Amino acid sequence: MSVTMEERAEAYKTKPRSVSQAKQYEQCPHAYFLTRIAREGELQAAWLAQGVAVHAAAEAWEKSGRQMALDDAQAEFGRVYTRMANEALEAEPDEEGWQASGPYPGFTDLERRWSIGREQVESYVNWYKTHPEETVWKSADGVPAIEQRFDVTLDGVHVIGFIDQVIEHPKHGPLVRDIKTGQIPAMTDTFQLDTYALALQEQHGLECSAGDYWSGKTGRPSRVRRLGSAAEVVDRFKAMDEGVKAGDFSPSPAPEICQRCPVRRSCRYDVS
Known part of the structure; x- marks a missing residue:
C-alpha cells in the first residue's frame, strides 16, 4: 500500500532527528521537504559513493584491530564503491x-x-600506522567506538x-572525530561534533571537550575544535523539530546552496 505525501508529512512530525536532517533543514527547509517528504527524484553524485566506501574501508580496518592489510582495506573500498556506483547508474x-564536480561531469567524476578513494584509504591507514598513540576509545563493555550508534532525547527531541x-x-x-572525504566544516561550525559529544555524555557519561575531522584531502586530522555548549545543540534541534511539526518548509534560495542541491530539478525556487 503506497503512502501519500500527506501521510509522510504527518509521520515526519514524530520521526527521530539527526545531524544531517537538522543541517539540511537549517540550510533550506524546502529542500528538506522535497527530499524527505515529497520524495522528489535526486541528482546522483559520485562523491556520495566515495564517502560511504572510504568510511566502510576505515571501519573494516579499525575493527580488525588495525591489522588488516592495506590491499584488503582498499578492496573493501572497491566493493562498496562499485556496488553504490552500479546502483546509482x-x-x-x-x-x-x-x-x-567542478570541471568534471558526472561520469568522469x-x-x-x-582512484581518489583508494588513495584516501591508503592515507588513512598510513596516518594511524605512524600515529599509534591515537587509539580508539572503548565503552565500559569493551566495544571500540567505531561507527558508535547513539539514541538520545534532548529536551523532548x-x-x-x-x-x-x-x-x-x-x-x-x-x-570525537569524523571522517571527511571532501571539504571539512569551518572552524566555527562544530554542530556535528558538539552533538556527538553531548550524545556520548548522555549515553556513556564520557566528557569530550574537543573534536576534529580526519581529512581525506590532506591525509591527516584537521585542527582541533573546542566544542560548544550543549544548550546550543538542544536549541538547534528544538527549532528544527518545531519547524517540521509546524509544516514550515520555506525556501532559502541562494546560488551557493542551489548549485549543490540534489532536488533542484524539482524546485521552482532554484537559482543555481
Missing part, C-alpha cells in the same frame, strides 16, 4: 541526472573518484546517529 543512466570515531588523544583526552 541503474537509477540514473543519463549523465544529465548526475551532479558535476565517477571514474576519477575510484529524539535524536539518533552514528559517531565515526572516538579517539583517546594523547594531548586532548577523549576526542
Whole structure:
C-alpha cells in the first residue's frame, strides 16, 4: 500500500532527528521537504559513493584491530564503491541526472573518484600506522567506538546517529572525530561534533571537550575544535523539530546552496 505525501508529512512530525536532517533543514527547509517528504527524484553524485566506501574501508580496518592489510582495506573500498556506483547508474543512466564536480561531469567524476578513494584509504591507514598513540576509545563493555550508534532525547527531541570515531588523544583526552572525504566544516561550525559529544555524555557519561575531522584531502586530522555548549545543540534541534511539526518548509534560495542541491530539478525556487 503506497503512502501519500500527506501521510509522510504527518509521520515526519514524530520521526527521530539527526545531524544531517537538522543541517539540511537549517540550510533550506524546502529542500528538506522535497527530499524527505515529497520524495522528489535526486541528482546522483559520485562523491556520495566515495564517502560511504572510504568510511566502510576505515571501519573494516579499525575493527580488525588495525591489522588488516592495506590491499584488503582498499578492496573493501572497491566493493562498496562499485556496488553504490552500479546502483546509482541503474537509477540514473543519463549523465544529465548526475551532479558535476567542478570541471568534471558526472561520469568522469565517477571514474576519477575510484582512484581518489583508494588513495584516501591508503592515507588513512598510513596516518594511524605512524600515529599509534591515537587509539580508539572503548565503552565500559569493551566495544571500540567505531561507527558508535547513539539514541538520545534532548529536551523532548529524539535524536539518533552514528559517531565515526572516538579517539583517546594523547594531548586532548577523549576526542570525537569524523571522517571527511571532501571539504571539512569551518572552524566555527562544530554542530556535528558538539552533538556527538553531548550524545556520548548522555549515553556513556564520557566528557569530550574537543573534536576534529580526519581529512581525506590532506591525509591527516584537521585542527582541533573546542566544542560548544550543549544548550546550543538542544536549541538547534528544538527549532528544527518545531519547524517540521509546524509544516514550515520555506525556501532559502541562494546560488551557493542551489548549485549543490540534489532536488533542484524539482524546485521552482532554484537559482543555481
